[in-house]
Amino acid sequence: LTPSNLVFLMDVSGSMSAQNKLPLAKQAMRLLVEQLRPEDRVAIVVYAGAAGLVLPSTPGTDKPAILRAIDRMEAGGSTAGGAGIQLAYQTAREHFIDGGNNRVILTTDGDFNVGVSSDGGLTQLIEEKRKTGIFLSVLGFGMGNYKDNKLELLADKGNGNYAYIDNLEEAKKVFVEELPGTLYTIAKDVKIQLEFNPGVVRTYRLVGYENRLLNTEDFADDAKDAGEMGAGHTVTALYELEVAPAQAAQSSLRYQEPGLTRVARKGQELGFLQLRYKLPAEEESRLLSVVIENHVARFSKASNDFQFAAAVAAFGIQLRNSPFNKKLDFPEIRRLAEEAIGSNPDGDRKEFLELVGRAERLVGE
Known part of the structure; x- marks a missing residue:
């Protein structure tokens, strides 16, 4: 992994005083310090009523100095994040590493309610700074006033990622187990275009991702911002399909081409997948494409990973009281997840089962 130039932008306003906010953020940062290499650098900027540089950019060889700066941070005052962000980016620019991972990491409960101009x-x-090679990752702490949509928007605009940390185990996952994915963007403006063969699929529905949808013409537009992928991250998209009758009409982009009508009629293809992405230092996208063959399998024969993903999607649908709910209640969702827990009995899948159980109990109260 390339050297990192990290600037932590820490919200130390009064709203961060709860144990699951700034104190937890400090614990999380200590975990990160343990992972630092000699070639890495860390700076800490704090903001509340005013912004300040608590720790100048410091090499990973001086971990005691970094830890002392973390220990000094205390919560208090109102939230004014604008000046803090400016100072964080300035610090990152002053210690910019060519070809390295230059990143501001914002830790907050999302309560930007004093002294900051509009979200726009x-x-x-953030968009301007990402063009200079300084990306933004966002970590949300606490509950109640936590503003998920705002933090996600900021991370998206900064070509970074965001995570919600509500306990020490989650902090370990973000800063130890999945550290490369947290800190290193390996592909930016990732776009997927999936076209189903109307000779096979009558209707389809993407499950989730409503806030990620692009217009068809945006796929080939390199000026259109899209999502980022961290090192080691995977993305799963689930579609609900209704099989087409044998004589379905042909009306699509790939499948209306004369040379492909025979393939469409025979139903040898389920669909056509295209993927565009940019390398972090590039502005021209690369294109990958693959034909999806029409192989249908029973759900019981699907992999544990697929079955577990379906259980997670069903849980989200149930929580939202979606009209697309297929009458899968919490006990049934829990059963599906338990059967697909696979080789991860004590990790994220166990945590998901605990969430389902919590939802069951709340419904029963």
Whole structure:
């Protein structure tokens, strides 16, 4: 992995005083310090009523100095994140590593409610800075006032990722187990276009991702911002399909081409998948494409990973009281997940089962 130039932008306003906010963020940072290499650098900027540089950019060889700076942070005052973000980006620019991982990491409960201009002003600043090679990752802490949509928007505009940390185990996952994915963007503006063969699929529905949808013409537009992928991360998209009758009409992009009608009629293809992405330092996208063959399998024969993903999707649908709910209640969802727990009995899948159990109990109260 390339050397990292990291600037932590820490919300130390009064709203961060709860144990699951700034104190937890400090614990999480200590975990990260243990992972630092000599070639890495860390700086800490804090903001509340005013912004300040608590730790100048410090090499990973001086871990005691970094830990002392973490220990000094205390919560208090109102939230004014604008000046803090400016100082964080300035610090990152002053210690920019060519070809390295230059990143501001914002830790907050999302309560930008004092002294900051509109969300549009913040996102514009973040977009401008990402073009200079300084990306933004966002970590949300606490509950109640946590503003998930705002933090996700900021991370998206900064070509970074965001995570929600509510306990020490989650902090270990973000800063130890999945550290490369947290800190290193390996592909930016990732776009997927999936076209189903109307000779096989009558209707389809993408499960989730409503806030990620693009217009058809945006796929080939390299100026259109899209999502980022961290090292080691995977993305799963589930579609619900209704099989087409034998004589379905042909009306599609790939499948209306004369040379492909025979393939469409025979139903040898389920669909056509295209993927565009940019390398972090590039502005021209690369294109990958693959034909999806029409192989249908029973759900019981699917992999544990697929079955577990389906259980997670069903849980989300149930929580939202979606009209697309297929009458899978919490006990049935829990059963599906338990049967697909596979080789991860004590990790994320166990945590998911605990969430389902919590939802069951809340419904029963």
